[in-house]
Amino acid sequence: MRSLTEEEIISHIPELSNVTLRKITKGYSFDLKYVTEWNGKNVLLRLYDLDLSERVQEKVEKMEAFKKLGVRCQDVYAFGEVPEENFCYTIFSFLEGEDGEAALANLTTEEQCAAGYEAGLDLNHMHELRIEASMKEHMAFIQEKFEKAVERYSRLDQQIPYGRKIIDYVRNNIRLIGESRLVFAHHDFHAGNLIISQKKYAGVIDFNRCGVNTAYSEFDKLELFSSRLSIAFSKGVIQGYFNNRVPELFWKIRSVHMAQLLIYHMNWVTDYFPKDLPQAKDAIQYVWEMYEGFHRTIPKWYEERQA
Template sequence: MDLNYLMKQNNWQKVIPIEKGWSADEKYQVITKEGESLLLRISDKSNWKEKQEEFQRIQLFNQLPDLMSRVIKLEEIPDTDNIYMLLSYLEGNDLESVLPLLTEENQYDLGIEAGKILKEFHQIDIEVDEAMILKKLQDKKIHQLNRFLNSQYASLPQVEILEKYVRENSYQILQQSVSLQHGDFHAGNLIYTNNKKVGVIDFNRSDIGDPYEEFYKLQMFGKESSLLFVKGIIMGYFENDVPESFWRMQKFYVLHTSLFSITWAENFFKEDVEKMIERMYQNLADYDDGRRLIPKWWE
């Protein structure tokens, strides 16, 4: 889109497109005339309400001193159908690309650091109707399960094992607590800063829900880049004492997502369907066809 208005209005020197990521937002790195870097996210005006809520959630995260993107403003772009959010720009490198270059000890230690940050996120005080949020989450997971079962992939071998577990254990969601969620907490949305610390970016999927729901993506996707980093996050979050209640919910969310990710890929990235099916069987093997509570990779 034409960014001339924003560049003149804000006295920016340069705007560089950012291609990485799955967000529907257009993203740019902004260079001001003073040499400062900022992050610009442009969305359709129809998303105004959702973006206001996102802005407010990021403000809550920004109460903490941790290294992270910080919101500056959210405004409409005159004479267009767009709005924009301006945030601070966290300097450094994508942690996902850096992890393989680090020692095993460094990978684990960064995981510990990231886990402690995630715990702080989940301890932010919020006032919400917990019962309503958890029931909505349960309904969403069952709806997603049914979507998968109505797809062409429902006849895949061993699907009935995952379906049975998800149906029989969705009630456990109602027994959980509720917190702010980053919504997409994994190495691809973390920055290895210039002073070798962990920074957090991409809060656009932030939400309110079960804090344990944050972890399934680490098992689904994160351990492929660094298993030690994933283990570090879990140990850092729980201060080396991981409760059984976590593993129960982790198993539920991983097996549920093992099915729904196939449907999701079919709708958005058909080339990834086979990869999602492979992950489903890997997850099933990790849980010994559903007989284990704690996955094999944790050993």
């Protein structure tokens, strides 16, 4: 997709006319995002490379299915392709409010917990969607993916001081991941993608990374990022998901997920956002300390009171 002016973009999208586009720059996605108007409403316009069209259509179908399950997410208004300019696009409803990263600091501890609990309920509803997938095949994929990540990690100029211990922990316990269940996962579920309006949870956005994965993988970004913003909110998500009955197995599986995520995160930041390496190292150190070098399965943040 070549660089297009806003006028050119509008001219290629039949649903839009006589509108202005306000570009959204926050976030790490590579597609283009704009807030604009459609039928008198604020909407979100996203542009993707045309070769992602099939994946985008799957995302649209799943979002529509999630809405039927009661998940508070965006309505899908339009999907289209513009082959001559090598892009496809979606138009979603715009969830009014602030993302959790901005909003949580202005909520009381009780409000943070309540918002998290409602988000956990939505996540649980998302996982009710029926899918057909093989856990055996998925575990083979997970193991191959991790070994490729280790190989990439071994070539990084900057590495985690205790990286070898993390890798050994994953290899010794990765089989536990297969004790979860396969779902169609959001795959980027954290405060930055959860909207707060009038001090309450309003819905989940950004399904750009969605796909089949294990249910408990959904909490990866929550731990890596959100638990440092708000312990109460993060606890609320977990308790809402499990209706206040969190199984012990969840924590055993979670510790393996978090260990492998540290390797993935270091690779990803190095390859795509090297300027953010200091923040990535801080996040990795935080997880290492919360799990006491993976000598514990329940992270310390979950057992702490909100500061």
